[in-house]
Amino acid sequence: MTPPDTDVRVGRVRPRRLRSSAAMRALVAETRLHPSDLILPMFVREGVDLPVPITSMPGVVQHSLDSLVVATREAADAGVGGVMLFGVPATRDAVGSAADHPDGILNVGLARVREAVGDDTLVMADLCLDEFTDHGHCGVLTTDARGATVVDNDATLERYAAMACAQADAGAHVLGPSGMMDGQIGVVRDALDAHGRTDVAVLAYAAKYSSGFYGPFREAVESTLEGDRSTYQQDPANLSESLREARLDIEEGADIVMVKPALPYLDVLRAVTEVAHEAGVPTSAYQVSGEYAQIEAAAAQGWIDRDRVVMEALTSIKRAGAGSILTYYALEVARRLQG
Template structure:
């Protein structure tokens, strides 16, 4: 059978027909909204490279959590900006650290009953050098040490879980960190806390605006010795397999749009909950185009989100979460 008996446009004729046969759907509950928590009170400081995204004090973050719950979002992903930094990232596991304060405050609200509170587990926001692990200097060379970083990451995860994180999300890309975190969580009686591993995190140019938001730019070198080479799909599958073997409950792919093929490959291979992070650079590029009138904001916001879902992501971390939920 062929045209004119087959007319594909029949099912595109009206919005109700298009909706009826739509293959990929996006709902507010599939969206995770990132928040950057900073010290102070009444602080709502817009990030220059990310219009509409703010560094927020805890009291202001609580307002965002309430709005997110009202919009039906799936959850929040929290990042912390400490008052001070040092080489060992002690602010990351400080029981009175900025993330711990925010988690305890959010957990006491009605909004927390409707949201999944995810806590990023990394050291870069808390280290004076801006790297995601312990740095050792040998002569003129610097080494980001893998094994000595694991205990600090595990300690951080336990501290965040104790403070109220529903999910801990290691984003550092140190080998073995999922197993170290799982062991410490279980030893502390936190065996019910899931691990969302940034299992496939690529060394990307699209993280630039985030580093302004989180004040986490490396003071020397770069992160290519621990974040993945963007050319490697097979290696990404190995990373995911290893993290799942170490006890990861969910995986997160980062970035999203330049790596849709990696998301698809992971979806075809692994039958686990999987998210994708539409990162700061993806958001900022679209915002720049919107401000110049080059793209129609609503459609250009929604199309990439549908594309990420179509590639296989079950949920999406995105700075568009609130705006997209309002559209949906």
């Protein structure tokens, strides 16, 4: 028997009233994207005069120095929060010598961009050796007691310290140590401070997983990697070590902590955000090349509504706790948000 007050109850509780129009949905939206939340990763390639398309990432290019400056200016004009620069050098060696050389392509690119935009947007630098080494690993190699070739953690930290000072001198506002070496944030922070660059911030790749989603990025930086990085990047099966890494990075002086990749690790992002907020440190996330390529490939087949999925994916990353998002869609979405 239906209770006599059913109609009253149904009329009283109607959640759909708050979804009734676009204006209503906008009014009650709990998560909002803003152009300043977005960071645009860009690649600058040595020895080219024109941008070089990256086949696995439609719409993304390896920039020349000139096109890099133009693209950064466009991002600043659109209100994008920052640009993260990666270098693609013409020559590489075992220790990544070009990484801290003043004439290395990344440092030259940083200087050109900072000169062009000043403080209109944040100029960020990827701080890692993988783009600069002939073996493609994120650090200096050595042989362990069993005769196996491994990354030498502490020798790599010395190279990171030199890179940090070079990138700061080139004009970077923010450095992003991404190699997942133990103690890297403390070493970079100490090197910057000793170099008189206490003003330069450190964005820690606190939770960077050994992920299959990085495939297109390897093309973008022309990676020479053989094997994988599972001995220093994190195991996708684990969460607690991400929280440990985030706490350690914060203790070592990280100004921002980041989770990479983003969408497959929203649970990690939420948990890291809670740890970071306890310490008063903001969080970021990286929507990586494989996430971008999946959207583009599915959209090219007509299987998804590209624009809708782009916004949905970024909103979900923000909803999970990211204060800022590295995304190859940064310029496009910033312009869309500005109408």
